Amino acid sequence: MSDFTQRARELDAADPLAAVRDAFVLDAAATTPPATTPAPATTPAPAPATTPATAVYLDGNSLGALPANVPGRVEDVVRRQWGELRIRSWTESGWWTAPERIGDVIAPLVGAAAGQIVVGDSTSVNVFKALVAAVRMAPDGRDEILVDAATFPTDGYIASSAARMTGCRVRAVAPADVPGALGPRTAAVLLNHVDYRTGRLHDLPGLTAAVRAAGAVGVWDLCHSAGALPVGLDEHGVDLAVGCTYKFLNGGPGSPAYLYVRRDRQAAFDSPLPGWNSHAEPFGMRPEYEAADGAVRGRVGTPDILSMLALEAALEVWDRPDVSVDAVRAKSLALTDFFLECVEAYVPDGRVEVMTPLAHGERGSQVALRCDDAGDVMARLIAAGVVGDFRAPDVLRFGFTPLYLGFGDVERAARVLARELS
Numbered sequence: 001m002s003d004f005t006q007r008a009r010e011l012d013a014a015d016p017l018a019a020v021r022d023a024f025v026l027d028a029a030a031t032t033p034p035a036t037t038p039a040p041a042t043t044p045a046p047a048p049a050t051t052p053a054t055a056v057y058l059d060g061n062s063l064g065a066l067p068a069n070v071p072g073r074v075e076d077v078v079r080r081q082w083g084e085l086r087i088r089s090w091t092e093s094g095w096w097t098a099p100e101r102i103g104d105v106i107a108p109l110v111g112a113a114a115g116q117i118v119v120g121d122s123t124s125v126n127v128f129k130a131l132v133a134a135v136r137m138a139p140d141g142r143d144e145i146l147v148d149a150a151t152f153p154t155d156g157y158i159a160s161s162a163a164r165m166t167g168c169r170v171r172a173v174a175p176a177d178v179p180g181a182l183g184p185r186t187a188a189v190l191l192n193h194v195d196y197r198t199g200r201l202h203d204l205p206g207l208t209a210a211v212r213a214a215g216a217v218g219v220w221d222l223c224h225s226a227g228a229l230p231v232g233l234d235e236h237g238v239d240l241a242v243g244c245t246y247k248f249l250n251g252g253p254g255s256p257a258y259l260y261v262r263r264d265r266q267a268a269f270d271s272p273l274p275g276w277n278s279h280a281e282p283f284g285m286r287p288e289y290e291a292a293d294g295a296v297r298g299r300v301g302t303p304d305i306l307s308m309l310a311l312e313a314a315l316e317v318w319d320r321p322d323v324s325v326d327a328v329r330a331k332s333l334a335l336t337d338f339f340l341e342c343v344e345a346y347v348p349d350g351r352v353e354v355m356t357p358l359a360h361g362e363r364g365s366q367v368a369l370r371c372d373d374a375g376d377v378m379a380r381l382i383a384a385g386v387v388g389d390f391r392a393p394d395v396l397r398f399g400f401t402p403l404y405l406g407f408g409d410v411e412r413a414a415r416v417l418a419r420e421l422s
Ligand SMILES: Cc1ncc(COP(=O)(O)O)c(C=O)c1O
Pocket: 122, 123, 124, 125, 152, 154, 155, 192, 196, 221, 223, 224, 244, 257
């Protein structure tokens, strides 16, 4: 057995989150080769030549795996709540208040007190609401929106449209350069907490402080950090934040996103999509709009109940006494460290370039490797049962979800990667 397979066994045996894997629907855990397998310390053991039954799922940063309790919950929502109770479920099954109720479940995962998060719509739509509201909150006369230059594209597209609508111009700035770019004309700043391509974790506390000191309003996109690492929205004075729930929160394909509006910003939150669900008296059916107080102000129209209640079930894993954001972060760093070590040992020198920062304080829960033939390599990896994703033009991206990944999975993924790169 190689040093790495032995280490994987020891790390898995000592992993306080190991049992959480059973709360998800996955292929069997990757097993390390039998003890008799001869393998020198840093040589990858041979990986199976054909598609194995066991997939190593390193794509939870795109779509989280299925929590085992979700199918039963969805069945109950459909058959009993919808099928039997029908319209009564808006009140009796708590459908109407689900966006705020589930927002309060997400709140502690991103360091927010209750009453500041509402669930609904897509991240793209929430970026729009937050950014237009941010410009409307900013002091008069400001006409510039700073946007993370490496942003996930949807944020950039929406920011351009929001700027046209509010009479602003967009300036693309690398997050680290934001403090120097802020000025008396900056109205709003839209940043990603973790870069979707490189996995770099940006300095949310420092950048938030700089944005506030400049009198601007910050909007953070937490898609790649929520559920993977501590965010500290309240502690760091974040004004507005958005995020999806289908990555590290495992809410399912197209599960609703969320919007955080800091409590002392809520009265000034002027939504550009003031639908009837955000009205102070939605069933008053009044022709004049009057915004509700609190997080509800971020709602728009009828919530997507099936997806929303699937998400509510998915979030129950965080109620377990062994699961916490800190435990998840500790394991995430251990998994990504171990993967990087295995890659360094197994992959021929110079074949890939590590894009993800090595410093823990600058790393999200993914590892990105650059190589010219990344598209072909990822296709071969997926065929061999190691599922990550390719991001154009040359990035191999591997996401690490600590709730259901083990160190044996990580060693095996690196071994198969080395074979496909050789
Ligand atoms: C950082 C980031 N923001 C926004 C999105 C898009 O969100 P949605 O498609 O849910 O609107 C994604 C991923 O799809 C993302 O990675």
